[in-house]
Amino acid sequence: MKSKILMLIGSLILVSAFFVPLWTIDLIAPQYPEGLGLYIHLNKIEGHKEGDLQSINGLNHYIGMKEIKPESIPELTIIPYFMYFMIALGLVTVVFNKKWMKMAWIGIFAVGGIVGLYDFYMWEYDYGHNLDPHAIIKIPGMNYQPPLIGYKQLLNFEAGSWPHFGFVIIMVSVLLVLCSLYLDFKNDKKLSKVT
Amino acid sequence: MNKYKISAIGITIAIALTLISFACNSSKESVTDGDAASKVYVAPGKHDEFYSFMSGGFSGQMAVYGLPSGRLLRVIPVFSQDPEKGWGYSEETKPMFNTTHGFIPWDDAHHPELSQTNGETDGRWIFINGNNVPRIARIDLTTFRTVEILELPNSSGNHSSPFTTENTEYVVAGTRFSVPIPNEDVSIAEYKEKFKGTLSFVKVDPKSGHMDLSFQILMPGFDYDLSHAGKGKSHGWMFFTCYNAEQANTLKEVNASQFDKDFIAAINWKKAEEYLAAGKGKEMPTSYYHNTWDEKKHSATSTEKKTVKILDPAECPGLVYYMPTPKSPHGCDIDPTGEYIVASGKLSTVVPVFSFDKVMAAIGAKSFDKTIDGIPVLNYDKIIAGEVQNPGLGPLHTEFDGRGNAYTSMFVSSEVVKWSLKDFKVLDRMPVYYSIGHLMIPGGDTKKPNGKYLVALNKITKDRYLPTGPELTQSAQLIDISGDKMKMLLDFPTIGEPHYAQAIEAEKIKDKSVRFYKLEENEHPYKTANPTEAKVVREGNKVHINMISIRSHFTPDNIEGIKVGDEVYIHVTNLEQDWDIPHGFAVMGAQTAELLIMPGETITYKWVPQKPGIYPFYCTDFCSALHQEMQGYIRVSPASSKIELSWNN
Numbered sequence A: 001m002k003s004k005i006l007m008l009i010g011s012l013i014l015v016s017a018f019f020v021p022l023w024t025i026d027l028i029a030p031q032y033p034e035g036l037g038l039y040i041h042l043n044k045i046e047g048h049k050e051g052d053l054q055s056i057n058g059l060n061h062y063i064g065m066k067e068i069k070p071e072s073i074p075e076l077t078i079i080p081y082f083m084y085f086m087i088a089l090g091l092v093t094v095v096f097n098k099k100w101m102k103m104a105w106i107g108i109f110a111v112g113g114i115v116g117l118y119d120f121y122m123w124e125y126d127y128g129h130n131l132d133p134h135a136i137i138k139i140p141g142m143n144y145q146p147p148l149i150g151y152k153q154l155l156n157f158e159a160g161s162w163p164h165f166g167f168v169i170i171m172v173s174v175l176l177v178l179c180s181l182y183l184d185f186k187n188d189k190k191l192s193k194v195t
Numbered sequence B: 001m002n003k004y005k006i007s008a009i010g011i012t013i014a015i016a017l018t019l020i021s022f023a024c025n026s027s028k029e030s031v032t033d034g035d036a037a038s039k040v041y042v043a044p045g046k047h048d049e050f051y052s053f054m055s056g057g058f059s060g061q062m063a064v065y066g067l068p069s070g071r072l073l074r075v076i077p078v079f080s081q082d083p084e085k086g087w088g089y090s091e092e093t094k095p096m097f098n099t100t101h102g103f104i105p106w107d108d109a110h111h112p113e114l115s116q117t118n119g120e121t122d123g124r125w126i127f128i129n130g131n132n133v134p135r136i137a138r139i140d141l142t143t144f145r146t147v148e149i150l151e152l153p154n155s156s157g158n159h160s161s162p163f164t165t166e167n168t169e170y171v172v173a174g175t176r177f178s179v180p181i182p183n184e185d186v187s188i189a190e191y192k193e194k195f196k197g198t199l200s201f202v203k204v205d206p207k208s209g210h211m212d213l214s215f216q217i218l219m220p221g222f223d224y225d226l227s228h229a230g231k232g233k234s235h236g237w238m239f240f241t242c243y244n245a246e247q248a249n250t251l252k253e254v255n256a257s258q259f260d261k262d263f264i265a266a267i268n269w270k271k272a273e274e275y276l277a278a279g280k281g282k283e284m285p286t287s288y289y290h291n292t293w294d295e296k297k298h299s300a301t302s303t304e305k306k307t308v309k310i311l312d313p314a315e316c317p318g319l320v321y322y323m324p325t326p327k328s329p330h331g332c333d334i335d336p337t338g339e340y341i342v343a344s345g346k347l348s349t350v351v352p353v354f355s356f357d358k359v360m361a362a363i364g365a366k367s368f369d370k371t372i373d374g375i376p377v378l379n380y381d382k383i384i385a386g387e388v389q390n391p392g393l394g395p396l397h398t399e400f401d402g403r404g405n406a407y408t409s410m411f412v413s414s415e416v417v418k419w420s421l422k423d424f425k426v427l428d429r430m431p432v433y434y435s436i437g438h439l440m441i442p443g444g445d446t447k448k449p450n451g452k453y454l455v456a457l458n459k460i461t462k463d464r465y466l467p468t469g470p471e472l473t474q475s476a477q478l479i480d481i482s483g484d485k486m487k488m489l490l491d492f493p494t495i496g497e498p499h500y501a502q503a504i505e506a507e508k509i510k511d512k513s514v515r516f517y518k519l520e521e522n523e524h525p526y527k528t529a530n531p532t533e534a535k536v537v538r539e540g541n542k543v544h545i546n547m548i549s550i551r552s553h554f555t556p557d558n559i560e561g562i563k564v565g566d567e568v569y570i571h572v573t574n575l576e577q578d579w580d581i582p583h584g585f586a587v588m589g590a591q592t593a594e595l596l597i598m599p600g601e602t603i604t605y606k607w608v609p610q611k612p613g614i615y616p617f618y619c620t621d622f623c624s625a626l627h628q629e630m631q632g633y634i635r636v637s638p639a640s641s642k643i644e645l646s647w648n649n
Helices: A002-019 A052-060 A075-096 A099-129 A165-194 B003-029 B036-040 B188-194 B269-277 B356-364
Strands: A023-028 A036-040 A045-047 A150-154 A157-163 B050-055 B062-067 B071-076 B113-117 B120-130 B135-140 B145-151 B170-174 B195-204 B211-220 B223-229 B237-243 B261-268 B282-294 B299-311 B320-326 B329-334 B340-345 B350-355 B368-372 B375-378 B384-389 B395-400 B405-410 B415-420 B426-431 B436-440 B453-458 B474-480 B487-494 B501-505 B535-539 B542-550 B553-555 B558-563 B567-574 B583-587 B595-597 B602-607 B613-618 B631-637
Touching (some): A002 A075, A002 A165, A045 A052, A099 A165, B036 B474, B036 B487, B050 B453, B120 B501, B145 B211, B170 B237, B188 B195, B223 B329, B261 B269, B261 B340, B269 B299, B320 B340, B320 B350, B320 B356, B329 B395, B329 B405, B340 B356, B340 B395, B340 B405, B350 B356, B356 B375, B395 B436, B405 B436, B436 B501, B453 B501, B542 B583, B567 B583, B567 B595, B583 B602, B595 B602
Parallel strands (some): B558 B631
Antiparallel strands (some): A023 A036, A150 A157, B050 B062, B050 B501, B113 B120, B120 B135, B135 B145, B170 B195, B195 B211, B223 B237, B237 B261, B261 B320, B340 B350, B350 B384, B395 B405, B436 B453, B474 B487, B535 B542, B542 B553, B613 B631
16 A cells, blocks of 8 residues: 555656756856856746846857757657656556556656756757857857756856756655555565465 | 233234144044944945935935945936936937926926835835926836826925825925916016915825826915925824915015014815815816826826816815914924924024824814914914924924934034934934035834934035035935934935935835846837847838847947938837846937937937938947947938938848
8 A cells, every 4th residue: 555655646746846947057157146047847948037048048149059949949848748658657557556567667767867868968068069150259179068967167157057856856756666666575575475 | 011922922822723723623523433434334245224315406316325335326317317327318208308398307306205104114116306397206116217207287396395195195295486376477576466375285096106186275375395294193184384474575585584483384185185075176277297107118108287176275174274383494394103293493493393182172172363365373382392492503304213302403503403302302412514404314204213323414515525626515424323322424425415315224125126127028119029120111201220239239230221311210129138237329429318228128219310421339338248349330321312221130
């Protein structure tokens, strides 16, 4: 029973991941005491506050970086479907409560996560390297790829890239399913002892 | 007596005089104590505790200073054109200056007055009067911009204004110079028969802040000087001082100083509302302008209004009473409880303090000395609570600390005098440099004063600062009033004349401050939302240029096909959505001021090119590393030219 509840909670808390950012990009510079940055959600990219996305795009034009246009990033449409699928699969798993299903659930999520991070890295690579040859500021050998995770100095900005609440929720979700699986294994042992 | 003795006495006297003068100087220097500097020091990057709004007097503007540091934070243009900000020069702001006398580029701004809720400052708006061409302006404290100017008909010299009631139901106005109503061509010698005063009550919409002239009370032709609303128990009453009960029309300094007593006019405005509801207000045809600023359209509209409701005290018993007040009273200040009405007779040797309860009792008992034009005159002895004896010379204004003390400014003896509301005895004196007019305590005219500081607003500075030729700054002096004795902390120069000021706890305002205008909310008819929408359109000899500015370029930045004789309207939209990134705009030879365009805003620059040639334009506000590159060219061809309009985007 406990195992089922854990699986149920593990699947359902993913719903809350839609309401908080998955990832944050922080840009720190002396002229921005109020902060500047982007939140990457499962289904959208927006500024830490109003005007931030426009301002970042405005600043990026100096180095010839492409404009960040959330509507032209297909992943923001695909990822929500993946999440719906994971939630649905999780609920189906609750009904059948099979260990192999839970293992498959974790496996799919892990693969999805790794693909997602790789994809995120590739976007960052593209934004950081694929620069306008007529850019105002050109520094030989310099690229502006933000770090996948951590801080990196990019001209006057210190760029930080960190997981946010949404990522934590996903981690907790996976952890709960892992616990559920662990309980199943423990139960199996108990049962085998009894028999 | 021999020669030597005479010269010895002479030398002794000379030495004595020198010593006395040194002693006088050193006593002046020692007015601050040792820790004054630390009390006003606000470290770099730290914020002041209070916003203080000081009128610019004859500058027509309002200055914002931080207290206790005395740092100038902003000058808000109000009644005067300000080329620095394009105020009164851009097409959008010109209607704010519209009056029945046409475009008026200046006024004399005297009294800032913060909006109040429950008798406390609430940080929504601040009002200020235009003294010369009677007007009231409203400034929005989320943007620190003038958003409304209302002209007042049947008025002249709007000095006793714009004092507010305790929930900002009304802000008021009065006539300092009585005039014929309606104004007409009469002999000045007919003053007594034809000249009248009016007291105006301007209703303030609690949501939008919009002002509407609700009614005017037609008064005898005295000079209505200052006012304050009752509060608490006296809420519902408004008190106006007046001088020249003599009704002199020449050499008023002598002829208006003859009577022993002039008056405070006590107005029961709740009663006025009843009379209006009963239809006692007479519609009078007139003309005045109401100019409002639209935050979405980023433009002003000027509307002419054509009637006003007039109440005549003779036909409205219980509406107005006169309280006899010694010697040409000026300040009219109500203590935080609403019980005491403090009048300052400029030439009086005492400061009279009236009791609201006694005023009510005298009205109830109908104990009147006489009537003037149907207005009952109360008996001085029956309404007086006490007199402050030997207060100093030239009492002008009083504010309160909320701990039972009052502080009165003395123009002639150049000092602030602290006295007790309990026994009306003087407690302390502080010399100020020089010739103080108003004084101000944050919230000092409300129900909840913040009695930490007092600011003296001085008219004369002479030797107080490094000399700057014959024209010297006026000054503000910050005094610590938290203890029993006043302590001088700081002395700082001000813009124009710091006639009166108000201050408010920074917390009530700072978090509401707008950082930029949202581009998607911009409803300006010539807004350019992105560079691809930039264009140039000819309508006869008018050419409209829809232009954008963003770090660090304009689009379009090459324009041809403009001809001599064209009126060019350049509508610049600042596309930035970032805090503190305004762009400026100016064209060589344009007979106007620059524009200063805030992020998300659209402003229009009018230019009438005079001769053919190439005209550069550029950003005037250092916006970015490539600010110098932020420029463009406009080609102007002869009127007969066949060159078609062209531009790049």
